[in-house]
Amino acid sequence: MATIKPRLLLALMENQADGGRRARLCAALREAVRSGQAVLGERLPSSRHLAQDLGLSRVTVEAAYAQLETEGYLRRQVGQGSFVAIDMEAAAPRQASGALRPAGAAGALRLSARGQRMVDTGGCHEPERPRAFVAGSPDLQAFPTGLWRQLLQRRLRQDAAALMFYGDPQGLPALREAIARYLGQSRGVRCHAGQVLVLTSSQQALQLLSATLLDDGDAVWMEDPGYAGARTAFSASGARLVDMPLDGEGATLDPARPAPRLIxxxxxxxxxxxxxxxxxxxxxxxxxxxxxxxxxxxxxxxxEFLYDHQPTPALQGLDDQGQVVYIGTFSKSLFPSVRLAYMVLPEALVAPLVTARTIYDGHPAQPMQAVAADFMNQGHFAAHLRLMRQLYRSRRDVLLQALHSHLPWATPMDSRGGLQMAVRLPEGSEQAYTRQAAALGIATPSLSALYHTAPAIAGWRLGFAALPPEAIDAAARALERIGAHGQYRG
Ligand SMILES: Cc1ncc(COP(=O)(O)O)c(C=O)c1O
Structure with missing residues (x-):
């Protein structure tokens, strides 16, 4: 039988972008066998010849042959040479087209019904890096990273072994205690640490609730307009979303509708x-x-970020029958990549949800939980929130002033708090204004896109918390050129 040509292996090696010479030769040999260019029984060049032809050391070629023998592609016989050891055609028959099947795909991609629903939602998208007026970003420049680093170093010095092992799937007890105390004092949440479940994000909380509480076709009542992350999680699970329009008091409740499974x-x-x-x-x-x-x-x-008066206590504190699941996140109050959020669960849900979360991911990283607990217990969290509230309040004021001075056609809806401000635009203007803002390099996230069955209000959600006052003012001045009818004035 013929001997495989070194030229073929050289060409296949050149197609391998990554790895050292040995790894690329191994990949070329595998490719030659899998593609049928080297067939069962075919002899390989001697390691000495191949090394000369490819400009490699003989040690490299020997090592590659030995590796491929271990993997079952080659057979080496002392005194006789190396041979292809597998009949690919018999082991993995070709399709009619002659091409080998792409790995893992049986013809057209077929996802599960659940998988397809998830893909159809389009997924969730995190905010871009802060620039005017990307919504939803806290100011990370103001975060006390030096202090965070010290706390992390201390924890790793004192508890490295414990923190590097798997942890409690419900969350680090010290962090759960700190969260329960904080929520009791500042949000009027009635709970103890045993009801707190620490997660990586609110999104994970929504996903976990969908998986454990909702069956296909169950009705979920949603605010309209509302949070896309929640819609995505619930609709991906097969729930039927029922929109509740807003009035002056909040979401409207229609008791005549068939009962929902979740609100x-x-x-x-x-x-x-x-x-x-x-x-x-x-x-x-x-x-x-x-x-x-x-x-x-x-x-x-x-x-955490309401500026003019104390926030209304949480709804959870009004419930004495265990109907309310409370979700909070550190994505805004610490920093997004800390990947820590939490739920406060009614007693009956604790055991099932803790078990369910072990199926997803066990628990968030222990060192981050430990540092967050220290940050809270040593008073740094309260101090940080006080500082950020002041900073964000002053930026909110700068934005209100800039709107008043430069964009009289953009009317704030409610500016009491948050990291972004919803503003109304003249009816029918959102698309044109948004295009013109984009041409000026300014992001103006859509308000109308968050409406579903309720009549959409044209508007933007202007993120301000992460922007220095000059950037807010400069962006508002730039937008001033957008005229009342979607045209540049100048
Ligand atoms: C209503 C709402 N819930 C939750 C979140 C985000 O939380 P996480 O980053 O923990 O998923 C956001 C982010 O903007 C939000 O607007």
């Missing part, structure tokens, strides 16, 4: 409009959840 609310600072839900409406939702057995999910994503 998702952002009552303290409605996403995206910023309004707070009235006490009467909160009590009505709790009563309805109790009467129908629905779960009330309260996403309290940014109530």
């Amino acid at each position: 998702y609310l952002t009552p303290s600072h409605q996403f995206p409009t910023g309004q707070a839900m009235s006490l009467a409406r909160r009590l009505a939702f709790i009563a309805h959840a109790r009467a129908t057995g629905a779960w009330l999910v309260e996403d309290d994503y940014d109530s």
Whole structure:
């Protein structure tokens, strides 16, 4: 039988972009066998010849042959040479076209129904790096990274062995204690550490709730407009979304509708409009959840940042029957990549959800949990929040002033808090204004895109918290050139 030509191996090696010479020769040999260019019984050049032809050392060629023998591609016989050891045609028959099947694909890609639903949602998208007026970013320049580093170093010095092992799937007890204390004191949440489940993000909380509480076709009531991350998580799980338009008191409750399985609310600072839900409406939702057995999910994503008065206490604190699941996140109050968030669960949900979370990922990284616990317990978290509230309040004021001076056609909807401000635009103008803002290099995230069945309001969600005052002012001045009818004035 013929001997494989060194030229073929050289060409195949040249196609391998990565790795050292030995790795590339191994990849070329595998490719020659898998593609049928080297067939069962075919002899390989001697290692001496191949080394000469390819300009490699003989040691490299010997090592590659030995590796391929271990993997089952080659057989080496003392005194006789090296031979292809596998019949690829018999082991993995070609399709009619003659091409080998691409790995893992049986013809057209076929996902599970659940997988397809997930892909169809388009997924979730995190905010871009801060620039005017990307929404949803905290100011990371102001974060005390030096202090965080010291706390991390101390923890790694003292507890490295424990922190590097797997941890409690419910979350580090010290962090759960700190969260329960913080929520009791500043959000009126009634809980103990045993009800806290530490997660990597609110998104993971929503995903976990979908997986454990919702069956295909279950109704989930959502605020309209509302948070896309929650819609995505619930609809990917096969739930049927039912929109609740807003009125002056918050999401509207229609008791005549068939009972939902779950109700998702952002009552303290409605996403995206910023309004707070009235006490009467909160009590009505709790009563309805109790009467129908629905779960009330309260996403309290940014109530650390209310500027003009104390935030309304959490809805969870009004519930004495265990209907409310409370979600909070450190993505905004610490930094997004810390990957720490939490749920406060009614007692009955603790064991099932802790078990379910072990199926996803075990727990968040222990060192980060430990440092977050120290940061909270030593008073740094409260101090950081105080500082950030002041900083963000002053930037909110700069934005309000800039809107007033330069963009009188953009009307703030509710500016009490948050890292972004929803503004109304003249009806029918959003698309044209957005295009013109983009041409000026300014991001103006859409408000109308967050409406579903309720009549959409033209507007933007202007992120301001991460921007220095000069950047807010400069961007507003640049947008001033956009005229009242979507045309440049000058
Ligand atoms: C309503 C709401 N919930 C949750 C989050 C984000 O939380 P996480 O980063 O923990 O997923 C956001 C982010 O903007 C949000 O607007």
